[in-house]
Amino acid sequence: MVRAKDLMSKKIVSIGPNxxxxxxxQIMTNRNLKHLVVQENGKLVGILSDRDLWKSIRSDLVDSQHMELSLNSTQKVHDYMxxxxxxxxxxxxxxxxxxxxLAQRVSAFVVENxxxxxxxxxTIDDILEYFLGxxxxxxxxxHHESLY
Structure with a gap:
């Protein structure tokens, strides 16, 4: 039987709520990650996804044809986690x-021993990759059996 530990990513990157x-x-882009765990004093306090990052991006209309996307350096993880x-x-x-x-309607679970x-x-991506395989x-x- 396939278990969570068989499909999980062991590449855990944590950040602080502040x-x-x-x-x-920068972390998500440089390390090609979609989820970061949020820890404070060694305790799990939240999770942040790439979708949460997109929610924090501000768009400003530069002119009628162009929009500029930007991140405000004062926006903190605790506001979006x-x-x-x-x-x-x-x-x-x-x-x-x-x-x-399906019950929780989330895209990732932390896996614990x-x-x-x-x-x-x-993540849901891990599940999809498993089923694709x-x-x-x-x-x-x-196809191999149908050749005979």
Whole structure:
């Protein structure tokens, strides 16, 4: 049985709630991330997604044909982060993770071990990549079998 720990990303990057959204933009861009965990004094206090970053971007009409997008350096993570942070155990089945995604309507869960330690993040993208792999394997098998 496939579990959350099998699909999660172990690449966890955390930021503080008082980090600027400009800093977040640079981290997400430079490290190609869609989610950052927000920690304060070693405690999980929120999660920030690329969608939250987009919400913080201001658009100013420069002229009738051009719009300028900008981030204000005074905007802080605590103004855009999501709370509560939904958590699943690393032993949670993929089926249960999907059910939780549908129930909670979020795009990521923090994955913890039995001791409550953060071990990774599992996202809807991770689930989709897993199913894409299954479909591609099935297609290869189907095409291979149909040649005979």
């Amino acid at each position: 980090s600027s959204m400009l800093e977040v933009s 999501n709370w509560p942070v939904y958590v699943v155990s690393e032993s949670t089945s993929v089926q249960k993770v999907i059910e939780e995604f 039995k001791k409550g330690e953060m071990k990774g993040i599992i 299954l479909i591609q394997d099935d297609e290869k098998t189907y």
